[in-house]
Amino acid sequence: xxxxxxxxxxxxxxxxxxxxxxxxxxxxxxxxxxxxxxxxxxxxxxxxxxx
Numbered sequence: 001x002x003x004x005x006x007x008x009x010x011x012x013x014x015x016x017x018x019x020x021x022x023x024x025x026x027x028x029x030x031x032x033x034x035x036x037x038x039x040x041x042x043x044x045x046x047x048x049x050x051x
Contacts, residue, residue, distance in 0.1 A: 002051040012043035 003024040009017040010025055015036045020026040032040045 002049050004049055006048060008046055008048070009043040012046060013039040016040045017043055 005019070005024050007019060007025065010019055013036055016027060016029045016032055016039075017025055018028050
């Protein structure tokens, strides 16, 4: 809730985030691979609406 569907998080970390069928971003991999932890955090912190 609150997502504006900008697509930033899946652009930064597609291993964890994706655009869902409803057009909004979602986490589809809650088990974040160690090798992309930094990108996942960057994606979360870069969210323009902080969701």
